Amino acid sequence: AIVSALIVESGGERFAIPQISVLELVRASNNSEHSIERIHDTPVLRLRNRLLPLVTLKRILGLDTSDATDDSLDEEAFIVVAQVGTYSFGIIVDRVFDTEEIVVKPVAPILRDLSLFSGNTILGDGSVIMILDPNGIATRTGEITVGGSQGVEGKAKQDASDRETTSMLVFRAGG
Numbered sequence: 108a109i110v111s112a113l114i115v116e117s118g119g120e121r122f123a124i125p126q127i128s129v130l131e132l133v134r135a136s137n138n139s140e141h142s143i144e145r146i147h148d149t150p151v152l153r154l155r156n157r158l159l160p161l162v163t164l165k166r167i168l169g170l171d172t173s174d175a176t177d178d179s180l181d182e183e184a185f186i187v188v189a190q191v192g193t194y195s196f197g198i199i200v201d202r203v204f205d206t207e208e209i210v211v212k213p214v215a216p217i218l219r220d221l222s223l224f225s226g227n228t229i230l231g232d233g234s235v236i237m238i239l240d241p242n243g244i245a246t247r248t249g250e251i252t253v254g255g256s257q258g259v260e261g262k263a264k265q266d267a268s269d270r271e272t273t274s275m276l277v278f279r280a281g282g
Contacts, residue, residue: 108211110251112238114230115187116202118170121236123209123228124198128189128241132203136183143184150185152197159188160248161197164239167247168223191245198244207231211238220247 112123113132117202135141135152139227143150150161165228186197209228214237218224222243 108209110211111206112209112228113187113206114150114204114236115164115185115198115200116204117200118165118168119201120168120170120206121230121234122164123207123236124189124243125225125236125238126206128191130190131187133186133188133197134183135186141186150199152188152236154188154197157195159195159197161186161199163245164244165201167244167272171269189241189244191241194245196245196248209238 111126113126113129115122115124133141133152133154135143141152144153144158145151146158150163151158152161163171180251184199185201185203186199187203188195188197189198207230210243211226212228214221214224214226223240224237225240225245226238227235228238
């Protein structure tokens, strides 16, 4: 499939974010109307009187080699405001490049269990980059689950069904 994607950089690596999930780009700084604030030690972006939870891409991908904590968020940051369903959140990246039409290649079998990636692509310069899965990133904000928001009752039913075991008999018929 060919999709439009925003190319970003974080921790010295480039990644693609599907354009369909990107609402807008924000440059947050102490001197602008968009600023990064903290609520219970969680970074949030104040954007037009709304608070959006933030995740730092290089931290959730394990690319942050410094000993710094979230307290040292840059005074200026590029934030990709993304949306999954009705849930909006911000992804802090180091650099924003451009939007490109990319060909989505399936992710390697060894990486299929990683919810942060939905595939990979080859850019025009020949470099291979991973395509980020906004659903997987949204779960890292701690606000939603993979299947979307669930009520307490839905969560209890899911937990009960997870505990049930199913026995199966597998056989080969006809030789």
